[in-house]
Amino acid sequence: MTKAMMDDPRRFREDNPFESMMERFDRAAQLLNLNPDLYAVMRVPNRELKVYIPVRLDSGRLEVFEGYRVQHNFARGPAKGGIRYAPDVTIDEVRALAAWMTWKCAVVNVPFGGAKGGVICDPSQMSQVELERLTRRYAAELIDIIGPEKDVPAPDMNTNEQTMAWIMDTYSMHARHTVNAVVTGKPVELGGSRGRREATGRGLLFVINEAIKRFGLTPSATRVVVQGSGNVGGIGARLLHEAGYKVVAISDVFGGIYNADGIDIPAALEHLRTTRSLQDFPGADSIDNKALLEIECDVLAPCATENQITSKNADHVKCKILAEGANGPTTANADKILHNKGIFVIPDILANAGGVTVSYFEWVQDRMGYFWKEEVVNERLSDVMVASFNDVVKYADAHNVDTRTAAYMLAIDRVAYDTRMRGIYA
Ligand code: NAD
Numbered sequence: 286m287t288k289a290m291m292d293d294p295r296r297f298r299e300d301n302p303f304e305s306m307m308e309r310f311d312r313a314a315q316l317l318n319l320n321p322d323l324y325a326v327m328r329v330p331n332r333e334l335k336v337y338i339p340v341r342l343d344s345g346r347l348e349v350f351e352g353y354r355v356q357h358n359f360a361r362g363p364a365k366g367g368i369r370y371a372p373d374v375t376i377d378e379v380r381a382l383a384a385w386m387t388w389k390c391a392v393v394n395v396p397f398g399g400a401k402g403g404v405i406c407d408p409s410q411m412s413q414v415e416l417e418r419l420t421r422r423y424a425a426e427l428i429d430i431i432g433p434e435k436d437v438p439a440p441d442m443n444t445n446e447q448t449m450a451w452i453m454d455t456y457s458m459h460a461r462h463t464v465n466a467v468v469t470g471k472p473v474e475l476g477g478s479r480g481r482r483e484a485t486g487r488g489l490l491f492v493i494n495e496a497i498k499r500f501g502l503t504p505s506a507t508r509v510v511v512q513g514s515g516n517v518g519g520i521g522a523r524l525l526h527e528a529g530y531k532v533v534a535i536s537d538v539f540g541g542i543y544n545a546d547g548i549d550i551p552a553a554l555e556h557l558r559t560t561r562s563l564q565d566f567p568g569a570d571s572i573d574n575k576a577l578l579e580i581e582c583d584v585l586a587p588c589a590t591e592n593q594i595t596s597k598n599a600d601h602v603k604c605k606i607l608a609e610g611a612n613g614p615t616t617a618n619a620d621k622i623l624h625n626k627g628i629f630v631i632p633d634i635l636a637n638a639g640g641v642t643v644s645y646f647e648w649v650q651d652r653m654g655y656f657w658k659e660e661v662v663n664e665r666l667s668d669v670m671v672a673s674f675n676d677v678v679k680y681a682d683a684h685n686v687d688t689r690t691a692a693y694m695l696a697i698d699r700v701a702y703d704t705r706m707r708g709i710y711a
Pocket residue numbers: 440441442443444485512513514515516517518536537538539574588589590591610611612613637638640641
Protein backbone atom coordinates (compact mmCIF):
# COMPACT_ATOMS: atom_id res chain seq x y z
CA MET A 286 0.00 0.00 0.00
CA THR A 287 1.49 3.32 -1.03
CA LYS A 288 1.52 6.33 1.30
CA ALA A 289 -0.94 8.11 -1.00
CA MET A 290 -3.38 5.22 -0.65
CA MET A 291 -2.96 5.11 3.14
CA ASP A 292 -3.49 8.86 3.36
CA ASP A 293 -6.63 8.79 1.24
CA PRO A 294 -9.36 9.99 3.65
CA ARG A 295 -11.89 7.60 2.03
CA ARG A 296 -9.77 4.55 2.68
CA PHE A 297 -11.21 3.67 6.05
CA ARG A 298 -14.83 4.28 5.16
CA GLU A 299 -17.25 1.41 4.78
CA ASP A 300 -18.41 2.77 1.42
CA ASN A 301 -14.90 2.85 0.00
CA PRO A 302 -14.97 -0.09 -2.47
CA PHE A 303 -11.18 -0.42 -2.40
CA GLU A 304 -11.34 -0.87 1.35
CA SER A 305 -14.09 -3.48 0.97
CA MET A 306 -11.98 -5.36 -1.56
CA MET A 307 -8.84 -5.15 0.61
CA GLU A 308 -10.60 -6.49 3.70
CA ARG A 309 -11.66 -9.60 1.80
CA PHE A 310 -8.22 -9.90 0.18
CA ASP A 311 -6.44 -9.61 3.54
CA ARG A 312 -8.69 -12.22 5.17
CA ALA A 313 -8.23 -14.68 2.30
CA ALA A 314 -4.46 -14.06 2.17
CA GLN A 315 -4.22 -14.69 5.91
CA LEU A 316 -6.18 -17.94 5.67
CA LEU A 317 -3.98 -19.04 2.77
CA ASN A 318 -0.90 -18.15 4.77
CA LEU A 319 0.25 -16.26 1.69
CA ASN A 320 3.99 -15.75 1.34
CA PRO A 321 4.78 -12.15 2.47
CA ASP A 322 6.57 -11.32 -0.81
CA LEU A 323 3.60 -12.46 -2.86
CA TYR A 324 1.29 -10.58 -0.52
CA ALA A 325 3.30 -7.39 -1.04
CA VAL A 326 3.11 -7.75 -4.82
CA MET A 327 -0.54 -8.75 -5.09
CA ARG A 328 -2.09 -6.18 -2.78
CA VAL A 329 -1.13 -3.20 -4.96
CA PRO A 330 -2.01 -2.42 -8.59
CA ASN A 331 0.70 -2.82 -11.19
CA ARG A 332 0.05 0.53 -12.84
CA GLU A 333 -2.28 3.54 -12.50
CA LEU A 334 -2.71 6.12 -15.23
CA LYS A 335 -4.52 9.41 -14.78
CA VAL A 336 -5.39 11.44 -17.86
CA TYR A 337 -6.96 14.84 -18.49
CA ILE A 338 -9.19 14.81 -21.54
CA PRO A 339 -10.03 18.12 -23.24
CA VAL A 340 -13.35 17.97 -25.10
CA ARG A 341 -15.01 20.71 -27.14
CA LEU A 342 -18.69 20.63 -26.12
CA ASP A 343 -21.50 21.29 -28.60
CA SER A 344 -21.97 24.72 -27.01
CA GLY A 345 -18.44 25.68 -28.06
CA ARG A 346 -17.16 25.56 -24.48
CA LEU A 347 -14.10 23.43 -23.73
CA GLU A 348 -14.28 21.07 -20.78
CA VAL A 349 -11.41 19.01 -19.38
CA PHE A 350 -12.52 15.64 -18.01
CA GLU A 351 -10.48 13.50 -15.65
CA GLY A 352 -10.06 9.81 -16.46
CA TYR A 353 -8.21 6.77 -15.12
CA ARG A 354 -6.99 3.35 -16.16
CA VAL A 355 -5.77 1.04 -13.42
CA GLN A 356 -4.00 -2.17 -14.40
CA HIS A 357 -4.02 -4.33 -11.35
CA ASN A 358 -2.27 -7.55 -12.33
CA PHE A 359 -0.72 -9.24 -15.39
CA ALA A 360 0.47 -12.52 -13.86
CA ARG A 361 -2.04 -14.67 -15.76
CA GLY A 362 -2.21 -12.73 -19.05
CA PRO A 363 -3.22 -9.35 -20.50
CA ALA A 364 -5.20 -7.12 -18.17
CA LYS A 365 -8.97 -7.06 -18.77
CA GLY A 366 -11.68 -4.77 -17.52
CA GLY A 367 -14.46 -2.35 -18.31
CA ILE A 368 -14.61 1.41 -18.70
CA ARG A 369 -17.15 3.35 -16.67
CA TYR A 370 -18.50 6.84 -17.32
CA ALA A 371 -20.13 8.41 -14.25
CA PRO A 372 -20.01 11.67 -12.26
CA ASP A 373 -18.97 9.87 -9.06
CA VAL A 374 -16.05 7.82 -10.43
CA THR A 375 -13.08 7.89 -8.03
CA ILE A 376 -9.59 6.43 -8.32
CA ASP A 377 -10.34 4.16 -5.35
CA GLU A 378 -13.42 2.81 -7.06
CA VAL A 379 -11.44 2.12 -10.25
CA ARG A 380 -8.67 0.48 -8.17
CA ALA A 381 -11.18 -1.80 -6.47
CA LEU A 382 -12.88 -2.68 -9.75
CA ALA A 383 -9.49 -3.45 -11.34
CA ALA A 384 -8.56 -5.79 -8.49
CA TRP A 385 -11.96 -7.48 -8.65
CA MET A 386 -11.27 -8.17 -12.33
CA THR A 387 -8.03 -9.96 -11.40
CA TRP A 388 -9.83 -12.16 -8.87
CA LYS A 389 -12.84 -12.68 -11.15
CA CYS A 390 -10.74 -13.83 -14.12
CA ALA A 391 -8.91 -16.21 -11.81
CA VAL A 392 -12.16 -17.61 -10.31
CA VAL A 393 -13.47 -18.54 -13.78
CA ASN A 394 -9.94 -19.49 -14.88
CA VAL A 395 -9.68 -17.30 -17.97
CA PRO A 396 -6.13 -16.21 -18.91
CA PHE A 397 -6.40 -12.52 -18.04
CA GLY A 398 -5.28 -10.19 -15.31
CA GLY A 399 -7.43 -7.31 -14.10
CA ALA A 400 -7.88 -3.67 -15.10
CA LYS A 401 -10.54 -0.99 -15.03
CA GLY A 402 -11.07 2.47 -16.45
CA GLY A 403 -13.28 5.38 -15.56
CA VAL A 404 -13.98 8.92 -16.66
CA ILE A 405 -15.63 11.48 -14.40
CA CYS A 406 -18.50 12.77 -16.54
CA ASP A 407 -22.27 12.74 -16.70
CA PRO A 408 -23.22 10.94 -19.92
CA SER A 409 -26.91 11.75 -19.40
CA GLN A 410 -26.02 15.42 -19.98
CA MET A 411 -23.81 14.81 -23.02
CA SER A 412 -24.68 14.43 -26.71
CA GLN A 413 -23.53 11.44 -28.75
CA VAL A 414 -21.00 13.67 -30.51
CA GLU A 415 -19.57 14.88 -27.19
CA LEU A 416 -19.36 11.28 -25.97
CA GLU A 417 -17.59 10.24 -29.15
CA ARG A 418 -15.02 13.06 -28.80
CA LEU A 419 -14.46 12.15 -25.14
CA THR A 420 -14.08 8.44 -25.93
CA ARG A 421 -11.68 8.92 -28.83
CA ARG A 422 -9.46 11.29 -26.87
CA TYR A 423 -9.48 9.01 -23.82
CA ALA A 424 -8.62 6.02 -26.06
CA ALA A 425 -5.78 7.97 -27.68
CA GLU A 426 -4.37 8.73 -24.21
CA LEU A 427 -4.42 5.00 -23.38
CA ILE A 428 -2.92 3.86 -26.66
CA ASP A 429 0.50 2.89 -25.28
CA ILE A 430 -0.88 0.70 -22.52
CA ILE A 431 -3.86 -1.04 -24.15
CA GLY A 432 -3.86 -3.67 -26.90
CA PRO A 433 -4.82 -7.31 -27.46
CA GLU A 434 -1.65 -8.52 -25.70
CA LYS A 435 -1.56 -5.79 -23.05
CA ASP A 436 -4.94 -4.67 -21.73
CA VAL A 437 -8.36 -5.23 -23.30
CA PRO A 438 -11.13 -2.80 -22.24
CA ALA A 439 -14.86 -3.58 -22.30
CA PRO A 440 -18.10 -1.74 -21.46
CA ASP A 441 -19.22 -1.02 -17.91
CA MET A 442 -21.75 1.43 -16.47
CA ASN A 443 -22.84 4.01 -19.07
CA THR A 444 -20.59 2.66 -21.81
CA ASN A 445 -21.75 0.23 -24.48
CA GLU A 446 -21.09 -1.39 -27.87
CA GLN A 447 -20.88 2.01 -29.53
CA THR A 448 -18.22 3.17 -27.06
CA MET A 449 -16.19 0.03 -27.79
CA ALA A 450 -16.52 0.57 -31.57
CA TRP A 451 -15.09 4.11 -31.14
CA ILE A 452 -12.17 2.82 -29.06
CA MET A 453 -11.47 0.06 -31.58
CA ASP A 454 -11.52 2.57 -34.41
CA THR A 455 -9.25 5.05 -32.62
CA TYR A 456 -6.76 2.31 -31.74
CA SER A 457 -6.90 0.95 -35.31
CA MET A 458 -6.29 4.43 -36.79
CA HIS A 459 -3.05 4.64 -34.82
CA ALA A 460 -2.05 1.05 -35.65
CA ARG A 461 -2.83 1.66 -39.35
CA HIS A 462 -4.83 -1.57 -39.55
CA THR A 463 -7.99 -2.96 -37.97
CA VAL A 464 -7.38 -4.38 -34.51
CA ASN A 465 -10.69 -5.74 -33.29
CA ALA A 466 -9.22 -7.74 -30.37
CA VAL A 467 -8.28 -4.49 -28.56
CA VAL A 468 -11.71 -4.30 -26.91
CA THR A 469 -14.57 -6.70 -26.19
CA GLY A 470 -18.27 -5.97 -26.02
CA LYS A 471 -18.18 -4.64 -29.60
CA PRO A 472 -21.09 -4.84 -32.03
CA VAL A 473 -21.28 -8.36 -33.50
CA GLU A 474 -20.80 -6.87 -36.98
CA LEU A 475 -17.39 -5.47 -35.90
CA GLY A 476 -15.98 -8.63 -34.38
CA GLY A 477 -18.12 -8.82 -31.25
CA SER A 478 -19.25 -12.17 -29.94
CA ARG A 479 -22.75 -13.46 -30.26
CA GLY A 480 -24.20 -13.72 -26.77
CA ARG A 481 -21.84 -11.10 -25.21
CA ARG A 482 -24.63 -8.58 -24.59
CA GLU A 483 -26.59 -11.14 -22.56
CA ALA A 484 -23.56 -12.91 -21.06
CA THR A 485 -23.47 -11.36 -17.59
CA GLY A 486 -27.22 -11.86 -17.05
CA ARG A 487 -27.03 -15.36 -18.49
CA GLY A 488 -24.08 -16.26 -16.28
CA LEU A 489 -26.08 -14.98 -13.31
CA LEU A 490 -28.97 -17.26 -14.32
CA PHE A 491 -26.63 -20.25 -14.53
CA VAL A 492 -25.24 -19.78 -11.02
CA ILE A 493 -28.70 -19.10 -9.56
CA ASN A 494 -29.87 -22.36 -11.20
CA GLU A 495 -27.11 -24.16 -9.28
CA ALA A 496 -27.70 -22.34 -5.99
CA ILE A 497 -31.45 -23.02 -5.77
CA LYS A 498 -30.76 -26.77 -5.97
CA ARG A 499 -29.08 -26.46 -2.56
CA PHE A 500 -32.39 -25.21 -1.16
CA GLY A 501 -34.56 -27.79 -2.93
CA LEU A 502 -36.21 -24.99 -4.93
CA THR A 503 -37.45 -25.07 -8.52
CA PRO A 504 -37.51 -21.94 -10.71
CA SER A 505 -41.32 -21.57 -10.56
CA ALA A 506 -41.21 -21.71 -6.74
CA THR A 507 -38.38 -19.14 -6.53
CA ARG A 508 -39.19 -15.48 -5.89
CA VAL A 509 -36.50 -13.15 -7.21
CA VAL A 510 -35.89 -9.46 -6.52
CA VAL A 511 -33.64 -7.63 -8.99
CA GLN A 512 -32.11 -4.22 -8.33
CA GLY A 513 -31.13 -2.47 -11.57
CA SER A 514 -32.55 -2.91 -15.04
CA GLY A 515 -29.57 -2.26 -17.28
CA ASN A 516 -27.34 -4.74 -19.03
CA VAL A 517 -27.03 -7.04 -16.01
CA GLY A 518 -30.31 -6.46 -14.12
CA GLY A 519 -32.63 -6.01 -17.10
CA ILE A 520 -31.28 -8.88 -19.15
CA GLY A 521 -30.80 -11.05 -16.04
CA ALA A 522 -34.43 -10.46 -15.03
CA ARG A 523 -35.65 -11.27 -18.53
CA LEU A 524 -33.67 -14.51 -18.69
CA LEU A 525 -34.82 -15.52 -15.19
CA HIS A 526 -38.42 -14.79 -16.21
CA GLU A 527 -38.01 -16.86 -19.38
CA ALA A 528 -36.54 -19.70 -17.30
CA GLY A 529 -39.73 -19.74 -15.20
CA TYR A 530 -38.57 -17.80 -12.13
CA LYS A 531 -41.05 -15.49 -10.44
CA VAL A 532 -39.44 -12.04 -10.56
CA VAL A 533 -41.43 -10.09 -7.94
CA ALA A 534 -39.54 -6.77 -8.05
CA ILE A 535 -37.22 -4.81 -10.31
CA SER A 536 -35.87 -1.26 -10.19
CA ASP A 537 -33.73 1.37 -11.83
CA VAL A 538 -31.94 4.35 -10.30
CA PHE A 539 -35.23 6.20 -9.81
CA GLY A 540 -37.04 3.39 -7.94
CA GLY A 541 -38.76 0.08 -8.51
CA ILE A 542 -41.96 -1.89 -8.91
CA TYR A 543 -43.25 -4.83 -6.87
CA ASN A 544 -45.88 -7.50 -7.30
CA ALA A 545 -45.82 -10.52 -4.95
CA ASP A 546 -47.43 -12.66 -7.69
CA GLY A 547 -44.64 -11.89 -10.17
CA ILE A 548 -44.06 -9.24 -12.83
CA ASP A 549 -44.32 -9.65 -16.59
CA ILE A 550 -40.67 -8.68 -17.08
CA PRO A 551 -40.61 -8.26 -20.88
CA ALA A 552 -43.64 -5.94 -20.58
CA ALA A 553 -42.02 -3.99 -17.71
CA LEU A 554 -38.78 -3.55 -19.68
CA GLU A 555 -40.77 -2.39 -22.71
CA HIS A 556 -42.57 0.11 -20.44
CA LEU A 557 -39.14 1.30 -19.22
CA ARG A 558 -37.89 1.61 -22.79
CA THR A 559 -40.87 3.60 -24.04
CA THR A 560 -41.56 5.82 -20.98
CA ARG A 561 -37.96 5.89 -19.61
CA SER A 562 -39.39 4.86 -16.24
CA LEU A 563 -40.66 1.75 -14.47
CA GLN A 564 -43.21 3.83 -12.59
CA ASP A 565 -46.91 3.52 -13.52
CA PHE A 566 -46.34 0.05 -14.93
CA PRO A 567 -49.79 -1.57 -14.72
CA GLY A 568 -50.04 -4.54 -12.35
CA ALA A 569 -47.30 -3.58 -9.92
CA ASP A 570 -46.85 -1.16 -7.03
CA SER A 571 -44.09 1.40 -6.69
CA ILE A 572 -41.31 0.68 -4.24
CA ASP A 573 -38.12 2.57 -3.49
CA ASN A 574 -34.67 1.01 -3.88
CA LYS A 575 -34.12 0.83 -0.12
CA ALA A 576 -37.36 -1.07 0.56
CA LEU A 577 -36.76 -3.28 -2.47
CA LEU A 578 -33.62 -4.72 -0.87
CA GLU A 579 -35.67 -5.69 2.20
CA ILE A 580 -38.45 -7.63 0.40
CA GLU A 581 -38.87 -11.21 1.63
CA CYS A 582 -37.75 -13.39 -1.27
CA ASP A 583 -35.68 -16.44 -2.19
CA VAL A 584 -33.09 -14.71 -4.37
CA LEU A 585 -31.99 -11.10 -4.08
CA ALA A 586 -29.92 -9.97 -7.08
CA PRO A 587 -28.38 -6.51 -6.65
CA CYS A 588 -27.39 -5.67 -10.24
CA ALA A 589 -26.96 -1.89 -10.10
CA THR A 590 -23.96 -0.48 -8.27
CA GLU A 591 -21.73 -0.66 -5.18
CA ASN A 592 -22.54 -0.34 -1.48
CA GLN A 593 -26.20 -1.28 -1.57
CA ILE A 594 -26.05 -3.77 1.31
CA THR A 595 -24.13 -2.32 4.21
CA SER A 596 -23.87 -2.69 7.99
CA LYS A 597 -26.95 -0.42 8.17
CA ASN A 598 -29.40 -2.58 6.20
CA ALA A 599 -27.87 -6.08 6.04
CA ASP A 600 -29.92 -7.18 9.03
CA HIS A 601 -33.13 -6.31 7.14
CA VAL A 602 -32.26 -8.37 4.07
CA LYS A 603 -34.67 -11.34 3.91
CA CYS A 604 -33.46 -13.61 1.11
CA LYS A 605 -32.08 -17.15 1.11
CA ILE A 606 -29.61 -16.50 -1.71
CA LEU A 607 -27.77 -13.27 -2.49
CA ALA A 608 -26.66 -13.29 -6.14
CA GLU A 609 -24.39 -10.31 -6.71
CA GLY A 610 -24.85 -9.24 -10.33
CA ALA A 611 -23.21 -5.86 -9.65
CA ASN A 612 -19.60 -5.39 -8.60
CA GLY A 613 -19.24 -4.70 -4.89
CA PRO A 614 -22.94 -4.35 -3.98
CA THR A 615 -22.16 -5.60 -0.45
CA THR A 616 -19.68 -3.91 1.87
CA ALA A 617 -17.17 -5.94 3.86
CA ASN A 618 -18.89 -4.87 7.08
CA ALA A 619 -22.14 -6.46 5.89
CA ASP A 620 -20.53 -9.85 5.19
CA LYS A 621 -20.60 -11.08 8.77
CA ILE A 622 -24.22 -10.01 9.29
CA LEU A 623 -25.33 -11.90 6.17
CA HIS A 624 -23.27 -14.92 7.22
CA ASN A 625 -24.87 -14.96 10.67
CA LYS A 626 -28.30 -14.84 9.05
CA GLY A 627 -27.40 -17.97 7.06
CA ILE A 628 -27.71 -16.24 3.68
CA PHE A 629 -25.98 -18.12 0.88
CA VAL A 630 -23.89 -15.59 -1.05
CA ILE A 631 -22.91 -16.01 -4.69
CA PRO A 632 -20.15 -13.38 -4.60
CA ASP A 633 -19.77 -10.81 -7.38
CA ILE A 634 -16.44 -12.21 -8.57
CA LEU A 635 -18.31 -15.41 -9.42
CA ALA A 636 -21.92 -14.29 -10.01
CA ASN A 637 -21.20 -11.65 -12.66
CA ALA A 638 -18.21 -13.40 -14.27
CA GLY A 639 -20.30 -14.44 -17.27
CA GLY A 640 -19.48 -11.10 -18.88
CA VAL A 641 -15.72 -11.51 -18.76
CA THR A 642 -16.01 -15.16 -19.74
CA VAL A 643 -17.74 -14.29 -23.01
CA SER A 644 -15.36 -11.34 -23.41
CA TYR A 645 -12.62 -13.95 -23.31
CA PHE A 646 -14.52 -15.92 -25.98
CA GLU A 647 -14.78 -12.72 -28.04
CA TRP A 648 -11.03 -12.08 -27.78
CA VAL A 649 -10.35 -15.70 -28.83
CA GLN A 650 -12.74 -15.42 -31.81
CA ASP A 651 -11.19 -12.08 -32.91
CA ARG A 652 -7.69 -13.52 -32.77
CA MET A 653 -8.59 -16.55 -34.83
CA GLY A 654 -10.95 -14.64 -37.12
CA TYR A 655 -13.60 -17.32 -36.81
CA PHE A 656 -16.91 -16.69 -35.08
CA TRP A 657 -19.04 -19.13 -33.12
CA LYS A 658 -22.78 -19.71 -33.16
CA GLU A 659 -24.66 -18.28 -30.19
CA GLU A 660 -25.55 -21.79 -28.95
CA VAL A 661 -21.84 -22.63 -28.82
CA VAL A 662 -21.09 -19.45 -26.83
CA ASN A 663 -23.93 -20.14 -24.38
CA GLU A 664 -23.01 -23.77 -23.92
CA ARG A 665 -19.36 -22.92 -23.22
CA LEU A 666 -20.48 -20.15 -20.86
CA SER A 667 -22.66 -22.64 -19.00
CA ASP A 668 -19.72 -25.05 -18.68
CA VAL A 669 -17.51 -22.33 -17.19
CA MET A 670 -20.12 -20.91 -14.80
CA VAL A 671 -21.29 -24.28 -13.47
CA ALA A 672 -17.71 -25.54 -13.02
CA SER A 673 -16.66 -22.31 -11.28
CA PHE A 674 -19.71 -22.38 -8.99
CA ASN A 675 -18.84 -25.94 -8.00
CA ASP A 676 -15.15 -25.06 -7.52
CA VAL A 677 -16.09 -22.25 -5.12
CA VAL A 678 -18.62 -24.30 -3.18
CA LYS A 679 -16.20 -27.22 -2.84
CA TYR A 680 -13.43 -24.86 -1.73
CA ALA A 681 -15.77 -23.34 0.87
CA ASP A 682 -16.69 -26.78 2.21
CA ALA A 683 -13.10 -28.01 2.23
CA HIS A 684 -11.79 -24.97 4.11
CA ASN A 685 -14.89 -24.36 6.20
CA VAL A 686 -15.26 -20.74 5.04
CA ASP A 687 -18.09 -18.76 3.49
CA THR A 688 -18.42 -18.68 -0.29
CA ARG A 689 -17.05 -15.15 -0.69
CA THR A 690 -13.90 -15.98 1.26
CA ALA A 691 -13.62 -19.23 -0.73
CA ALA A 692 -13.84 -17.37 -4.06
CA TYR A 693 -11.11 -14.93 -2.96
CA MET A 694 -8.91 -17.76 -1.65
CA LEU A 695 -9.29 -19.73 -4.87
CA ALA A 696 -8.50 -16.66 -6.99
CA ILE A 697 -5.55 -15.49 -4.88
CA ASP A 698 -4.13 -19.01 -4.82
CA ARG A 699 -4.23 -19.19 -8.64
CA VAL A 700 -2.69 -15.73 -9.13
CA ALA A 701 -0.05 -16.47 -6.46
CA TYR A 702 0.88 -19.76 -8.13
CA ASP A 703 1.39 -18.09 -11.52
CA THR A 704 3.28 -15.17 -9.98
CA ARG A 705 5.59 -17.56 -8.18
CA MET A 706 6.13 -19.73 -11.27
CA ARG A 707 6.98 -16.67 -13.37
CA GLY A 708 9.25 -15.32 -10.67
CA ILE A 709 7.72 -11.88 -11.03
CA TYR A 710 8.51 -10.89 -7.47
CA ALA A 711 12.08 -12.23 -7.50
P1 NAD B 1 -26.09 -0.29 -16.74
O1 NAD B 1 -25.66 1.12 -16.80
O2 NAD B 1 -26.52 -1.00 -17.99
O3 NAD B 1 -27.31 -0.44 -15.70
C1 NAD B 1 -27.23 0.01 -14.39
C2 NAD B 1 -28.64 -0.07 -13.78
O4 NAD B 1 -28.56 0.26 -12.40
C3 NAD B 1 -29.62 0.92 -14.39
O5 NAD B 1 -30.92 0.34 -14.41
C4 NAD B 1 -29.57 2.09 -13.42
O6 NAD B 1 -30.76 2.88 -13.45
C5 NAD B 1 -29.42 1.36 -12.10
N1 NAD B 1 -28.78 2.14 -11.05
C6 NAD B 1 -27.67 2.93 -11.16
N2 NAD B 1 -27.38 3.49 -9.97
C7 NAD B 1 -28.30 3.02 -9.09
C8 NAD B 1 -28.53 3.24 -7.71
N3 NAD B 1 -27.74 4.05 -7.00
N4 NAD B 1 -29.57 2.60 -7.14
C9 NAD B 1 -30.37 1.79 -7.86
N5 NAD B 1 -30.21 1.55 -9.17
C10 NAD B 1 -29.18 2.16 -9.77
O7 NAD B 1 -24.89 -1.07 -16.03
P2 NAD B 1 -24.60 -2.63 -16.04
O8 NAD B 1 -23.67 -2.93 -17.15
O9 NAD B 1 -25.89 -3.36 -15.91
O10 NAD B 1 -23.76 -2.77 -14.70
C11 NAD B 1 -24.39 -2.90 -13.44
C12 NAD B 1 -23.40 -3.45 -12.44
O11 NAD B 1 -22.93 -4.72 -12.91
C13 NAD B 1 -22.14 -2.62 -12.22
O12 NAD B 1 -21.73 -2.81 -10.88
C14 NAD B 1 -21.14 -3.25 -13.17
O13 NAD B 1 -19.82 -2.99 -12.77
C15 NAD B 1 -21.52 -4.70 -13.00
N6 NAD B 1 -21.09 -5.59 -14.09
C16 NAD B 1 -21.48 -5.36 -15.37
C17 NAD B 1 -21.09 -6.26 -16.36
C18 NAD B 1 -21.54 -6.11 -17.78
O14 NAD B 1 -21.23 -6.99 -18.59
N7 NAD B 1 -22.29 -5.08 -18.13
C19 NAD B 1 -20.27 -7.35 -16.04
C20 NAD B 1 -19.90 -7.56 -14.71
C21 NAD B 1 -20.32 -6.67 -13.74
